Amino acid sequence: xxxxxxxASRSAGIKTxxxxxxxxxxxxxxxxxxxxxxxxxxxxxxxxxxxxxxHFDSLGGFPPAGSxxxxxxxxxATYHAPRDxxxxxxxxxxxxxxSFGHNALSLLMAEDLCRIIWTTNFDRTVEDAAxxxxxxxxxxxxxxxxxxxxxxRAVDENRWPVYGKLHGDYHSDSLKNTxxxxxxxxxxxxxxxxxxxxRQGLAVVGYSGRDTSVMEALEEALDAGRGxxxxxxWFKRGQDAPYQAVTTLIARARALGIDAHLVEAESFDELxxxxxxxxxxxxxxxxxxxxxxxPRLATxxxxxxxxxVPAIRMNALAVxxxxxxxxxxxCPIGGDKEVNxxxxxxxxxxxxxxxxxxxLAFGRDADIRAVFEPYGIKAFDHHPLSSKKLVKxxxxxxxxxxxxxxxxxxxxxxxxxxRRSRVRVRPxxxxxxxxxxxSDTAKPVDRVSGLVPKTDIPWSExxxxxxxxxxxxxxxxxxxxxxxxxxxxxxxxxxxxxREFVRExxxxxxxxxxxxxxxxxxxLIVGQEQSVRLKTFGIADGIDAEFEILRTSxxxxxxKL
Numbered sequence: 169x170x171x172x173x174x175x176a177s178r179s180a181g182i183k184t185x186x187x188x189x190x191x192x193x194x195x196x197x198x199x200x201x202x203x204x205x206x207x208x209x210x211x212x213x214x215x216x217x218x219x220x221x222x223h224f225d226s227l228g229g230f231p232p233a234g235s236x237x238x239x240x241x242x243x244x245a246t247y248h249a250p251r252d253x254x255x256x257x258x259x260x261x262x263x264x265x266x267s268f269g270h271n272a273l274s275l276l277m278a279e280d281l282c283r284i285i286w287t288t289n290f291d292r293t294v295e296d297a298a299x300x301x302x303x304x305x306x307x308x309x310x311x312x313x314x315x316x317x318x319x320x321r322a323v324d325e326n327r328w329p330v331y332g333k334l335h336g337d338y339h340s341d342s343l344k345n346t347x348x349x350x351x352x353x354x355x356x357x358x359x360x361x362x363x364x365x366x367r368q369g370l371a372v373v374g375y376s377g378r379d380t381s382v383m384e385a386l387e388e389a390l391d392a393g394r395g396x397x398x399x400x401x402w403f404k405r406g407q408d409a410p411y412q413a414v415t416t417l418i419a420r421a422r423a424l425g426i427d428a429h430l431v432e433a434e435s436f437d438e439l440x441x442x443x444x445x446x447x448x449x450x451x452x453x454x455x456x457x458x459x460x461x462x463p464r465l466a467t468x469x470x471x472x473x474x475x476x477v478p479a480i481r482m483n484a485l486a487v488x489x490x491x492x493x494x495x496x497x498x499c500p501i502g503g504d505k506e507v508n509x510x511x512x513x514x515x516x517x518x519x520x521x522x523x524x525x526x527x528l529a530f531g532r533d534a535d536i537r538a539v540f541e542p543y544g545i546k547a548f549d550h551h552p553l554s555s556k557k558l559v560k561x562x563x564x565x566x567x568x569x570x571x572x573x574x575x576x577x578x579x580x581x582x583x584x585x586x587r588r589s590r591v592r593v594r595p596x597x598x599x600x601x602x603x604x605x606x607s608d609t610a611k612p613v614d615r616v617s618g619l620v621p622k623t624d625i626p627w628s629e630x631x632x633x634x635x636x637x638x639x640x641x642x643x644x645x646x647x648x649x650x651x652x653x654x655x656x657x658x659x660x661x662x663x664x665x666x667r668e669f670v671r672e673x674x675x676x677x678x679x680x681x682x683x684x685x686x687x688x689x690x691x692l693i694v695g696q697e698q699s700v701r702l703k704t705f706g707i708a709d710g711i712d713a714e715f716e717i718l719r720t721s722x723x724x725x726x727x728k729l
Contacts, residue, residue: 169282169283169284169285169286169364169367169368169370169371170273170282170284170285170286170370170371170372170373171285171286171287171370171371171372171373171375172285172286172287172288172289172373172374172375172436173287173288173372173373173375173376174186174288174289174374174375174376175226175268175373175374175375175376175405175436176269176287176289176373176375176436177264177289177291177293178374178436179267179268179269179435179436179437180264180265180266180267180270180291180293180615181263181264181265182260182261182263182264182289182291182293183260184534185239185376185378186237186376188243188260189238189239189242189699190211190212190217190220191211192242192243192245192246193211193220193224193242194208194216194219194220195246196213196224196242196245196246197220197223197224197523199285201658208330211388214675214676217687221233223383230242230245230518234668234671235292239378239515244360257290261290261291261292264291264292265293265296266293266294266296266297266300267293267436267437268437268440268441268457269435269436269437269439269440269441270293270294270296270297271297271300271301271457272437272441272443272444272450272457273285273292273294273297273440273538274297274298274301274302274438275444275450275453275456275457276443276444276450277298277301277302277308277328277329278301278302279449279450280328281447281449281450282329283328283329283330283368284323284328284329284330284331284332284364284368285329285330285331285332286332286334286361287331287332287333287334287428288334288335288375288379288382289333289335290333290335294308294331295308295310295686296332297609298329298331299659304359306442308329308330308331308499308681309322309327309328309329309330309331310331311330311331311332311333311357311360312332312333313333313335313357314495316356316357316360317356317369319332319360319364320356320360320363321358323363323364325670332357332361333361334357334358334382335379339345339449343503356573357383358385359385359423361382361385361386361389362385362388362389365385365386365389365395365396366389366391366394366395366396366397367397368396368397368398368409369396369397369398369399369400369401370386370396370398370399370400370401371401371403372400372402372403373403373433373436373439374403374436374579375556376410376411376414376700377410377411377413377414377417380413383413383414386400386417387417387420390417390420390421390424390426392424393424393425393426395426396421396426396427396428398427399426399427399428399429400417400418400426400427400428400429401428401429401431401435402414402418402428402429402430402431403416403431403432403439404430404432404433405432405433405434405435406432406434406632408517408649409667409670409671410430412660414430415430418430427716441454463647479524479723479724480723480724481580481683481686481721481723482721482722482723482724483645483646483647483686483721484636484643484644484721484722485643485644485645485646485690485693485694485717485718485719485721485722486639486641486642486643486644486718486720486722486728487572487635487641487642487643487644487715487716487717487718488699488716488717488718489701489712489714489715489716489717490553490568490572490642490713490715491530491553491568491571491711491712492552492553493552493553493711493712494524494529494530494549494550494551494553494567494711494713495528495529495530495531495533495536495548495549495551495710495711496525496527496528496529496547496548496549496550496551497526497527497529497536497540497545497548498525498526498527498545498546498548498549499526499527499540499543499544499545499546499593500543500544501522501527501540501543503521503522504521504522506522507520507521507522507527507539508520510539510540510542510543511539514535514538514539516531516535516538516539517531517535517705518530518531518532518533518535518536518539519567519570519574519704519713520536520539520567521563521564521566521567521570522563523562523563523564525551526547526551526562527540528551528563528567529567529711530567530571530705530710530711530712530713531705531710531711532705532707532709532710533548533708533709533710533711534709534710535710536548536710553567553568555637555640555642558637558642559637561720565635568635568642568713569635570711572635572644572702572704572712572715572717573591573633574704574713575702575703575704575713576593576633576644576693576702577593579593579692579693580599581595581599581600581692582594582595582596582597582600582692582693583595583596585625590632591632591633591634592630592631592632592633592649592651593630593631593633593692593693594628594629594630594631594651595616595617595628595629595692597616597617600616600692601616602614602615602616604616604688604691604692605684605685605687605688605689606684606688607680607683607687607691608686609680610680610681610683610684611681611684612676612677612681612682612684612685612707613629613685613688616628616629617629619664620662620665620666620669621650621669622665623662623665623666625652625653625654625658625662625666626652626653627652627653627666627669627670628650628651629648629649629650630646630648630649630650630651631646631648631649632646632647632649633645633646633647634647643722644693644717646686646689646690646693648677648682648685648686648689650670650672652666652669654666690719690721693717694717694718694719695719696719697719698718698719698720699716699717699718699719700716700717700719701714701715701716702714702715702716702717703715
């Protein structure tokens with residue numbers, strides 16, 4: 169089963185709950201101040217948002233910024249009558265068209281890889297995509313608050329696919345928008361959700377966990393560890409901090425023995441693009457998703473421009489030179505876990521990953537032999553690292569990636585750390601100053617580390633590292649961030665102060681501020697020259713990994729038509 173929140177509809181041109189909250193605030197503000205629409209032109213600007221929030225904070229009676237009840241409180245204050253709220257949504261949702269993700273989801277329905285979808289959304293993007301893929305509106309069973317019993321009947325009769333709209337259809341007379349309405353959410357609809365979660369796995373995407381009624385239903389569905397037999401997977405964007413209710417749900421599920429995880433995914437469309445490429449039933453059907461908004465790269469001739477060209481700076485640095493060979497050792501050892509244990513036991517410094525044909529490694533030959541000789545080496549040879557093997561996350565790419573990160577870790581002023589699947593560098597206090605990240609026109613950083621105010625919790629500027637292979641090119645992706653030393657034992661009051669501190673520091677980091685921050689990290693990783701050559705080990709008696717990284721990041725430009 170899939171559960172879609174407002175983030176799944178954003179790519180279809182429909183505002184999320186967060187977008188609507190600021191729209192409500194600016195409408196209320198203009199009404200109270202008797203200002204025309206032209207008085208507030210960009211509600212996405214942090215300075216405008218701070219002004220609006222200060223106004224409502226001074227009035228009192230409204231929930232604080234970031235509260236789970238913000239949406240319902242401001243929606244009800246802006247539009248008192250249900251018919252007015254419905255009219256607002258009618259206008260908003262009528263603009264939405266199915267995105268690539270919706271069309272991809274309809275393909276999963278057609279292949280019987282998705283049987284039930286739940287949503288808190290009001291729009292009809294899923295229905296529209298399903299009608300196109302399934303050849304009409306007859307196959308998809310849609311149940312909303314007017315006919316909640318349709319879901320139970322369809323499930324009992326094994327009629328798939330089924331679509332449950334927990335907050336109503338946007339044409340419905342029973343839209344659920346406010347706290348009072350949400351508390352009265354139809355009992356049968358909620359019961360159907362709970363029962364389904366006790367029999368199925370669930371993947372959640374684009375949903376913040378803002379609605380108490382939905383989260384209570386998912387908590388109930390844990391059923392002492394008997395719920396979600398296929399697992400519970402909550403997808404979130406890398407830069408977003410999930411609501412406490414979400415992290416609590418995942419933690420409780422894991423404690424009960426349920427396979428539950430928070431998974432990073434950049435967007436609804438990208439997630440389903442990756443998913444369809446991965447599944448053998450759909451990998452060859454991507455081309456059939458005609459009329460979708462999926463971004464696609466194409467070769468185009470650059471056009472001559474006679475004026476300034478708008479450009480978007482990317483966070484990708486081209487790795488123009490990388491190792492072409494590594495060692496391969498044929499020996500009867502297990503997977504990466506056993507390989508890492510063997511390296512640790514031998515006490516040597518190498519990088520190695522297991523693949524089908526053997527163990528790939530960088531390092532001194534003597535050290536590599538010392539690790540694997542106890543397992544009986546059958547062959548010790550060279551292995552070519554072809555570009556084709558770097559496209560997907562396999563042993564070859566993992567080996568080159570780890571070697572690149574290790575080489576970067578040797579740069580002065582940086583501390584390297586790996587936490588589970590995340591790899592980050594952070595500046596060494598005293599060696600790296602705030603001025604490294606500031607420019608003449610933007611100063612996003614006032615200090616590189618310290619303690620969160622009113623707490624003893626350390627924080628630091630940091631930069632996540634990833635790799636990718638696109639356009640027949642290996643790329644280093646840098647992702648500036650802020651890390652804190654929160655633990656499971658941190659009191660919730662201090663944890664919330666810390667999260668708010670991080671949100672405030674990141675609020676201005678867009679446009680020229682983001683540019684200055686990226687420029688600062690590039691300076692620390694690459695230096696001030698046009699490129700830098702880095703070696704992983706700096707050895708001569710084995711196979712080292714050497715890389716060249718360009719200082720100029722990738723960019724997207726728009727030529728004149």
